[in-house]
Amino acid sequence: MNKNIALILTFVLSLFVSNCASSSVGIATSNKPIPNTPYETVKTVDKTFTWYALDIIIFGVHLSEPPVANLYEKVMEEETGDALVNIRYWNEKAIFGPITRYRFNIKGDLVKFPNSQTPSKTKR
Template structure:
């Protein structure tokens, strides 16, 4: 009885500690680096998408590839933006027997780079 309790306790603690996940808290600065580039915000956008996977025990087989990069590109092309900044994202999943529905949402601000054309002032000698 004592060995069974110990084995069950070890098994439960292994399951608990191996299922821990880390996250970036759902915040990313932008989809491309913006070092000292002036920009103006066009508008805020939000997009949700989902995909399914077939799970048997601990093995999961997705039915399609998650389209995260394609969604960000489509958000930028629709408004002729240069980048997405202040990206916030979330994800969740719903399990329906052996089928799992994964949902992913992206929210951010579309920006367009402001063109800085330096005024060319030439001083010539006469």
Template sequence: MKKAAVAIVFLIFVSCATSTAGLVTSNTAIGDRKFTIVGPVKDKISWYTLDIGFIGLPLEEPPIEEFTQNLITQNNADALINIRYWNEKSVFLFITKNTFGLNAEAIKWEEIPVVTNPKTKK
């Protein structure tokens, strides 16, 4: 029992967790285009890296682009707006678990009617 307690205390002192957060207006330029809000989007994804001192080696590429495209596709949307994101790192000995979370609103572009200019007669 004493060895288990020492092991737990050791793991607590050699592990670490950090997080960051941010806010972005959209993942694409909106300009004056009209859109309809499809609904809220909320999800997170994780990946691992190998960290030895100051050297960090990714075990896989961070899947952020595929993650956001999947959220857009799953919600039958064209883009994301009002994006709130957070990134969390948990370090256990030499392995780091990276978690990326995203909260946003999915939007669909409104159809823009084609306006034809009437021909003027001379």
């Protein structure tokens, strides 16, 4: 009986230990071009977005919509800013059996331009 319990516990522990997790990090100056444009820092923003997928061998189905399509716009709309500067980000993927959890974190300084005008690109 004790052997069976030890075997089951070893199996369960090996499931947790053998799962993978991977991540990457990055840095960017801003999400919009702001050369020689004065701006006022509103606050520091730190948001984490999470979504899940069901992965079976080579087939994967997202259980929820990945929120990374308009990520910067979502952050700026929620916090009422014009741009993000000093952007730092990381993403992480953790696999728990057939379920995969994706997390994406973005941190940066939310800024506002004078007169609430977003600078446009100039043609050269």
